[in-house]
Amino acid sequence: MNETNNWAEALRTRNLKATTNRVGVLQTIEEFDKAIPHSKIQDRLQKVDRVTLYRTLNSLIESGMIHKVSVENDEIFYAICSQKCTTEEHNHQHVHFKCTNCNEVSCVQSNSIETLNLPGYKIESFEIQAKGICSNCS
Amino acid sequence: MNETNNWAEALRTRNLKATTNRVGVLQTIEEFDKAIPHSKIQDRLQKVDRVTLYRTLNSLIESGMIHKVSVENDEIFYAICSQKCTTEEHNHQHVHFKCTNCNEVSCVQSNSIETLNLPGYKIESFEIQAKGICSNCS
DNA sequence: TTTTTAAATGCAACATTGTTGCATTTAATA
DNA sequence: TATTAAATGCAACAATGTTGCATTTAAAAA
Structure with a gap:
Protein backbone atom coordinates (compact mmCIF):
# COMPACT_ATOMS: atom_id res chain seq x y z
CA MET A 1 0.00 0.00 0.00
CA ASN A 2 1.20 3.50 -0.78
CA GLU A 3 -0.92 6.22 0.81
CA THR A 4 0.33 9.08 -1.30
CA ASN A 5 0.02 6.97 -4.43
CA ASN A 6 3.40 8.23 -5.30
CA TRP A 7 4.61 5.17 -7.04
CA ALA A 8 7.20 7.13 -8.97
CA GLU A 9 8.95 7.99 -5.73
CA ALA A 10 8.73 4.40 -4.50
CA LEU A 11 10.27 3.16 -7.73
CA ARG A 12 13.19 5.57 -7.54
CA THR A 13 13.83 4.55 -3.96
CA ARG A 14 14.40 1.07 -5.26
CA ASN A 15 16.65 2.24 -8.09
CA LEU A 16 14.08 1.60 -10.78
CA LYS A 17 13.26 4.24 -13.35
CA ALA A 18 9.82 5.67 -12.76
CA THR A 19 8.43 4.97 -16.19
CA THR A 20 4.83 5.45 -17.29
CA ASN A 21 4.49 1.72 -17.74
CA ARG A 22 5.70 0.81 -14.30
CA VAL A 23 3.57 3.39 -12.54
CA GLY A 24 0.59 2.25 -14.62
CA VAL A 25 1.12 -1.37 -13.68
CA LEU A 26 1.48 -0.55 -9.99
CA GLN A 27 -1.66 1.60 -10.02
CA THR A 28 -3.60 -1.08 -11.86
CA ILE A 29 -2.61 -3.72 -9.33
CA GLU A 30 -3.31 -1.40 -6.42
CA GLU A 31 -6.75 -0.34 -7.67
CA PHE A 32 -7.90 -3.93 -7.89
CA ASP A 33 -8.24 -4.63 -4.21
CA LYS A 34 -7.93 -8.38 -4.64
CA ALA A 35 -5.01 -10.08 -6.33
CA ILE A 36 -5.29 -9.29 -10.04
CA PRO A 37 -4.83 -11.82 -12.83
CA HIS A 38 -2.11 -11.16 -15.38
CA SER A 39 -4.63 -11.01 -18.21
CA LYS A 40 -6.65 -8.35 -16.44
CA ILE A 41 -3.61 -6.13 -16.08
CA GLN A 42 -2.99 -6.54 -19.78
CA ASP A 43 -6.64 -5.76 -20.59
CA ARG A 44 -6.49 -2.53 -18.66
CA LEU A 45 -3.14 -1.51 -20.12
CA GLN A 46 -3.60 -2.41 -23.74
CA LYS A 47 -1.03 0.08 -24.92
CA VAL A 48 1.68 -1.72 -22.98
CA ASP A 49 3.46 -4.32 -25.02
CA ARG A 50 2.97 -7.92 -23.95
CA VAL A 51 6.70 -8.48 -23.54
CA THR A 52 7.17 -5.27 -21.63
CA LEU A 53 4.43 -6.29 -19.22
CA TYR A 54 6.22 -9.54 -18.48
CA ARG A 55 9.47 -7.69 -17.94
CA THR A 56 7.83 -5.00 -15.84
CA LEU A 57 6.11 -7.50 -13.56
CA ASN A 58 9.37 -9.36 -13.11
CA SER A 59 11.31 -6.27 -12.18
CA LEU A 60 8.63 -5.20 -9.70
CA ILE A 61 8.75 -8.63 -8.10
CA GLU A 62 12.53 -8.55 -8.06
CA SER A 63 12.43 -5.21 -6.29
CA GLY A 64 9.98 -6.44 -3.67
CA MET A 65 7.10 -4.16 -4.67
CA ILE A 66 4.65 -6.82 -5.82
CA HIS A 67 4.40 -10.58 -5.46
CA LYS A 68 2.99 -13.43 -7.46
CA VAL A 69 -0.02 -15.30 -6.22
CA SER A 70 -0.64 -18.69 -7.74
CA VAL A 71 -3.41 -20.93 -6.59
CA GLU A 72 -3.74 -24.34 -8.16
CA ASN A 73 -2.75 -24.24 -11.79
CA ASP A 74 -4.71 -21.19 -12.62
CA GLU A 75 -3.43 -18.11 -14.22
CA ILE A 76 -0.92 -16.18 -12.19
CA PHE A 77 -2.19 -13.32 -10.05
CA TYR A 78 -0.29 -10.33 -8.69
CA ALA A 79 -0.64 -8.23 -5.57
CA ILE A 80 1.10 -5.28 -4.00
CA CYS A 81 3.45 -6.28 -1.21
CA SER A 82 2.02 -4.97 2.03
CA GLN A 83 4.96 -6.05 4.13
CA LYS A 84 8.42 -4.71 3.90
CA CYS A 85 9.61 -6.92 1.11
CA THR A 86 13.01 -6.35 -0.39
CA THR A 87 15.05 -7.50 -3.33
CA GLU A 88 16.63 -10.04 -1.04
CA GLU A 89 13.47 -11.50 0.36
CA HIS A 90 9.73 -11.47 0.07
CA ASN A 91 8.17 -12.10 3.42
CA HIS A 92 4.41 -12.51 3.48
CA GLN A 93 2.50 -13.66 6.50
CA HIS A 94 -0.75 -14.24 4.72
CA VAL A 95 -2.80 -16.95 3.10
CA HIS A 96 -3.56 -16.92 -0.61
CA PHE A 97 -7.26 -17.60 -0.73
CA LYS A 98 -9.30 -18.44 -3.81
CA CYS A 99 -13.06 -18.21 -3.56
CA THR A 100 -14.70 -21.09 -5.39
CA ASN A 101 -17.82 -18.99 -5.86
CA CYS A 102 -16.63 -15.64 -7.24
CA ASN A 103 -13.19 -16.94 -8.30
CA GLU A 104 -11.46 -13.94 -6.81
CA VAL A 105 -8.10 -14.44 -5.19
CA SER A 106 -7.02 -12.49 -2.17
CA CYS A 107 -4.27 -12.22 0.37
CA VAL A 108 -5.78 -12.84 3.78
CA GLN A 109 -3.93 -12.00 6.93
CA SER A 110 -3.99 -14.72 9.51
CA ASN A 111 -2.84 -14.57 13.08
CA SER A 112 -3.03 -18.33 13.30
CA ILE A 113 -0.01 -18.92 11.12
CA GLU A 114 2.78 -20.13 13.26
CA THR A 115 5.98 -21.66 12.04
CA LEU A 116 5.90 -24.92 10.20
CA ASN A 117 8.03 -27.72 11.52
CA PHE A 126 6.45 -21.60 3.16
CA GLU A 127 3.18 -20.56 1.67
CA ILE A 128 -0.41 -21.50 2.33
CA GLN A 129 -2.97 -21.65 -0.45
CA ALA A 130 -6.58 -22.11 0.51
CA LYS A 131 -9.85 -22.58 -1.33
CA GLY A 132 -13.37 -22.00 -0.11
CA ILE A 133 -15.99 -19.29 0.17
CA CYS A 134 -14.84 -15.74 0.79
CA SER A 135 -16.41 -13.34 3.25
CA ASN A 136 -18.26 -11.49 0.50
CA CYS A 137 -19.90 -14.61 -0.88
CA SER A 138 -20.92 -16.27 2.37
CA MET B 1 1.55 -47.04 -2.86
CA ASN B 2 0.57 -50.36 -4.36
CA GLU B 3 2.51 -53.26 -2.85
CA THR B 4 1.70 -55.81 -5.51
CA ASN B 5 2.45 -53.22 -8.18
CA ASN B 6 -0.75 -54.36 -9.77
CA TRP B 7 -1.70 -51.07 -11.26
CA ALA B 8 -3.89 -52.73 -13.86
CA GLU B 9 -6.15 -54.01 -11.13
CA ALA B 10 -6.20 -50.63 -9.40
CA LEU B 11 -7.18 -48.96 -12.67
CA ARG B 12 -10.07 -51.35 -13.31
CA THR B 13 -11.34 -50.83 -9.80
CA ARG B 14 -11.71 -47.19 -10.70
CA ASN B 15 -13.39 -47.94 -14.01
CA LEU B 16 -10.41 -46.99 -16.10
CA LYS B 17 -9.14 -49.28 -18.82
CA ALA B 18 -5.81 -50.79 -17.82
CA THR B 19 -3.86 -49.65 -20.83
CA THR B 20 -0.13 -50.00 -21.34
CA ASN B 21 0.24 -46.25 -21.23
CA ARG B 22 -1.58 -45.79 -17.96
CA VAL B 23 0.26 -48.59 -16.21
CA GLY B 24 3.53 -47.22 -17.56
CA VAL B 25 2.78 -43.74 -16.26
CA LEU B 26 1.81 -45.03 -12.83
CA GLN B 27 4.94 -47.18 -12.58
CA THR B 28 7.11 -44.29 -13.69
CA ILE B 29 5.67 -42.01 -11.05
CA GLU B 30 5.89 -44.70 -8.39
CA GLU B 31 9.51 -45.59 -9.15
CA PHE B 32 10.60 -42.02 -8.68
CA ASP B 33 10.29 -41.79 -4.96
CA LYS B 34 9.99 -38.03 -4.94
CA ALA B 35 7.39 -36.10 -6.87
CA ILE B 36 8.32 -36.39 -10.55
CA PRO B 37 8.30 -33.51 -13.02
CA HIS B 38 6.08 -33.81 -16.07
CA SER B 39 9.07 -33.60 -18.41
CA LYS B 40 10.80 -36.48 -16.69
CA ILE B 41 7.77 -38.71 -17.15
CA GLN B 42 7.81 -37.81 -20.83
CA ASP B 43 11.54 -38.50 -21.07
CA ARG B 44 11.12 -41.95 -19.65
CA LEU B 45 8.11 -42.76 -21.79
CA GLN B 46 9.17 -41.38 -25.12
CA LYS B 47 6.89 -43.68 -27.05
CA VAL B 48 3.84 -42.16 -25.41
CA ASP B 49 2.40 -39.28 -27.38
CA ARG B 50 2.62 -35.86 -25.78
CA VAL B 51 -1.13 -35.34 -25.94
CA THR B 52 -1.84 -38.80 -24.58
CA LEU B 53 0.40 -38.11 -21.62
CA TYR B 54 -1.55 -34.98 -20.77
CA ARG B 55 -4.82 -36.87 -21.05
CA THR B 56 -3.50 -39.82 -19.07
CA LEU B 57 -2.26 -37.65 -16.22
CA ASN B 58 -5.58 -35.85 -16.11
CA SER B 59 -7.59 -39.05 -15.94
CA LEU B 60 -5.36 -40.43 -13.19
CA ILE B 61 -5.82 -37.24 -11.20
CA GLU B 62 -9.56 -37.31 -11.83
CA SER B 63 -9.71 -40.86 -10.52
CA GLY B 64 -7.77 -40.00 -7.38
CA MET B 65 -4.71 -42.13 -8.15
CA ILE B 66 -2.17 -39.35 -8.50
CA HIS B 67 -2.05 -35.67 -7.62
CA LYS B 68 -0.37 -32.59 -8.95
CA VAL B 69 2.36 -30.92 -6.97
CA SER B 70 3.19 -27.38 -7.88
CA VAL B 71 5.69 -25.30 -6.00
CA GLU B 72 6.21 -21.73 -7.05
CA ASN B 73 5.90 -21.33 -10.77
CA ASP B 74 7.98 -24.26 -11.63
CA GLU B 75 7.07 -27.10 -13.81
CA ILE B 76 4.26 -29.27 -12.51
CA PHE B 77 5.20 -32.38 -10.59
CA TYR B 78 3.14 -35.51 -9.97
CA ALA B 79 2.99 -38.02 -7.14
CA ILE B 80 1.06 -41.15 -6.31
CA CYS B 81 -1.76 -40.51 -3.86
CA SER B 82 -0.86 -42.23 -0.64
CA GLN B 83 -4.14 -41.41 1.05
CA LYS B 84 -7.50 -42.71 0.05
CA CYS B 85 -8.25 -40.14 -2.59
CA THR B 86 -11.33 -40.52 -4.73
CA THR B 87 -12.83 -38.99 -7.82
CA GLU B 88 -14.84 -36.76 -5.53
CA GLU B 89 -12.02 -35.51 -3.43
CA HIS B 90 -8.29 -35.50 -3.06
CA ASN B 91 -7.34 -35.33 0.56
CA HIS B 92 -3.68 -34.91 1.36
CA GLN B 93 -2.33 -34.16 4.78
CA HIS B 94 1.17 -33.37 3.69
CA VAL B 95 3.43 -30.50 2.80
CA HIS B 96 4.84 -30.06 -0.68
CA PHE B 97 8.48 -29.40 -0.07
CA LYS B 98 11.03 -28.18 -2.58
CA CYS B 99 14.69 -28.48 -1.70
CA THR B 100 16.58 -25.40 -2.82
CA ASN B 101 19.77 -27.45 -2.99
CA CYS B 102 18.90 -30.58 -4.98
CA ASN B 103 15.70 -29.13 -6.46
CA GLU B 104 13.75 -32.27 -5.70
CA VAL B 105 10.15 -31.97 -4.64
CA SER B 106 8.59 -34.30 -2.15
CA CYS B 107 5.43 -34.85 -0.19
CA VAL B 108 6.30 -34.68 3.49
CA GLN B 109 3.94 -35.91 6.14
CA SER B 110 3.49 -33.52 9.01
CA ASN B 111 1.76 -34.12 12.27
CA SER B 112 1.82 -30.43 13.00
CA ILE B 113 -0.77 -29.51 10.39
CA GLU B 114 -3.91 -28.56 12.12
CA THR B 115 -6.88 -26.89 10.51
CA LEU B 116 -6.50 -23.40 9.15
CA ASN B 117 -8.86 -20.76 10.42
CA PHE B 126 -5.75 -25.78 1.79
CA GLU B 127 -2.26 -26.69 0.80
CA ILE B 128 1.14 -25.86 2.19
CA GLN B 129 4.16 -25.38 -0.03
CA ALA B 130 7.55 -25.07 1.62
CA LYS B 131 11.10 -24.42 0.46
CA GLY B 132 14.33 -25.17 2.20
CA ILE B 133 16.90 -27.93 2.61
CA CYS B 134 15.71 -31.52 2.56
CA SER B 135 16.84 -34.22 4.93
CA ASN B 136 19.18 -35.71 2.34
CA CYS B 137 20.99 -32.46 1.68
CA SER B 138 21.39 -31.23 5.25
C1' DT C 1 18.08 23.86 -20.35
C1' DT C 2 20.49 20.74 -23.24
C1' DT C 3 23.41 16.68 -23.65
C1' DT C 4 24.61 12.19 -22.34
C1' DT C 5 23.81 7.46 -21.30
C1' DA C 6 22.19 3.37 -19.34
C1' DA C 7 17.83 1.45 -18.63
C1' DA C 8 13.41 0.48 -20.48
C1' DT C 9 10.51 -0.36 -24.38
C1' DG C 10 8.39 -2.34 -28.65
C1' DC C 11 8.63 -5.45 -32.21
C1' DA C 12 9.59 -9.76 -34.55
C1' DA C 13 10.62 -14.19 -33.99
C1' DC C 14 10.91 -18.14 -31.34
C1' DA C 15 10.09 -21.69 -27.53
C1' DT C 16 7.28 -24.11 -24.38
C1' DT C 17 3.13 -25.80 -22.62
C1' DG C 18 -1.37 -27.26 -23.05
C1' DT C 19 -5.84 -28.17 -25.98
C1' DT C 20 -9.18 -29.81 -29.73
C1' DG C 21 -10.98 -32.66 -33.53
C1' DC C 22 -10.89 -36.76 -35.75
C1' DA C 23 -9.53 -41.20 -37.65
C1' DT C 24 -7.51 -45.47 -35.80
C1' DT C 25 -6.46 -48.81 -32.27
C1' DT C 26 -7.25 -51.38 -28.09
C1' DA C 27 -9.23 -53.28 -23.65
C1' DA C 28 -13.20 -55.13 -21.82
C1' DT C 29 -17.63 -57.24 -22.51
C1' DA C 30 -21.04 -59.98 -24.79
C1' DT D 1 -14.44 -64.28 -31.65
C1' DA D 2 -17.19 -60.15 -32.43
C1' DT D 3 -18.65 -55.87 -30.56
C1' DT D 4 -18.13 -51.37 -28.73
C1' DA D 5 -16.88 -47.59 -26.04
C1' DA D 6 -12.76 -45.78 -24.37
C1' DA D 7 -8.12 -44.61 -25.30
C1' DT D 8 -4.59 -43.27 -28.50
C1' DG D 9 -1.81 -40.75 -32.04
C1' DC D 10 -1.47 -37.20 -35.16
C1' DA D 11 -2.09 -32.62 -37.01
C1' DA D 12 -3.32 -28.29 -36.09
C1' DC D 13 -4.12 -24.75 -33.02
C1' DA D 14 -3.98 -21.67 -28.78
C1' DA D 15 -1.96 -19.62 -24.86
C1' DT D 16 1.92 -18.31 -22.31
C1' DG D 17 6.44 -16.92 -21.79
C1' DT D 18 11.37 -15.69 -23.73
C1' DT D 19 15.31 -13.63 -26.60
C1' DG D 20 17.74 -10.33 -29.60
C1' DC D 21 18.00 -5.99 -31.24
C1' DA D 22 16.96 -1.32 -32.75
C1' DT D 23 14.61 2.71 -30.74
C1' DT D 24 12.96 5.57 -27.03
C1' DT D 25 13.00 7.59 -22.49
C1' DA D 26 14.15 8.84 -17.57
C1' DA D 27 17.74 10.46 -14.80
C1' DA D 28 22.08 12.55 -14.22
C1' DA D 29 25.77 15.53 -15.95
C1' DA D 30 27.28 19.51 -18.35
Missing part, protein backbone atom coordinates in the same frame (compact mmCIF):
# COMPACT_ATOMS: atom_id res chain seq x y z
CA LEU A 118 9.13 -30.79 9.58
CA PRO A 119 11.65 -32.99 11.40
CA GLY A 120 14.86 -33.31 9.38
CA TYR A 121 13.94 -30.49 7.02
CA LYS A 122 15.25 -26.97 7.23
CA ILE A 123 12.40 -24.70 6.18
CA GLU A 124 13.37 -21.38 4.63
CA SER A 125 9.90 -20.23 3.63
CA LEU B 118 -9.62 -17.45 8.72
CA PRO B 119 -12.45 -15.45 10.34
CA GLY B 120 -15.23 -14.84 7.83
CA TYR B 121 -13.87 -17.35 5.34
CA LYS B 122 -15.17 -20.86 4.85
CA ILE B 123 -12.17 -23.01 4.04
CA GLU B 124 -12.81 -26.08 1.93
CA SER B 125 -9.23 -27.14 1.45
